[in-house]
Amino acid sequence: MAVLPVTKLGNPVLRQKTRFIEADELASPEMQSFIDDMVETMREEDGVGLAAPQVDRSLNLLVMEVAANPRYPEFPALPLTILVNVEIIGASEELVEDWEGCLSIPDIRGLVDRHQWIEIRSLDRHGNPSQLKLQDFPARIFQHEHDHLIGKIFLERMKDFASLGYSGEIAAQFRSEEAVENA
Ligand code: NI
Numbered sequence: 001m002a003v004l005p006v007t008k009l010g011n012p013v014l015r016q017k018t019r020f021i022e023a024d025e026l027a028s029p030e031m032q033s034f035i036d037d038m039v040e041t042m043r044e045e046d047g048v049g050l051a052a053p054q055v056d057r058s059l060n061l062l063v064m065e066v067a068a069n070p071r072y073p074e075f076p077a078l079p080l081t082i083l084v085n086v087e088i089i090g091a092s093e094e095l096v097e098d099w100e101g102c103l104s105i106p107d108i109r110g111l112v113d114r115h116q117w118i119e120i121r122s123l124d125r126h127g128n129p130s131q132l133k134l135q136d137f138p139a140r141i142f143q144h145e146h147d148h149l150i151g152k153i154f155l156e157r158m159k160d161f162a163s164l165g166y167s168g169e170i171a172a173q174f175r176s177e178e179a180v181e182n183a
Pocket of ligand 1: 101102103104
């Protein structure tokens, strides 16, 4: 396994719509090893999510994981989740606003509205189809990562740039928001 370099804002790969992965391509040792590298990169970078364009591959593939942290019971653990060829099939009307950060836009935070729950269809790393309903923090991580799959970044989802700022300043101003994570 290897930690891959993370693409940063300005790299055109972050603005491309990704393509679906074919079954034989997904099963290949190269792709399986790439998925392992994505997981290792997410963990090394202390992220809660990572999408393939963030490691320079324009593929419909994302990984998410949240370790349990007793200091932040409002952010329950999310086991390692690997989603391939993702389609959104439903979403709540209710939107929830919270802070987001992105490994491709280091040190920047902003408030973003996301659907409270979202329902998706996807494949796992072995090509098995599944349907999943995510809510609250995992739903937010998913929506952030899914944006990367369609060439969007969280800045475009902000309805007001007034909250945009550097993470250190924001943590100092909003002590309760220290748990803001990168994705
Ligand atoms: Ni991101």
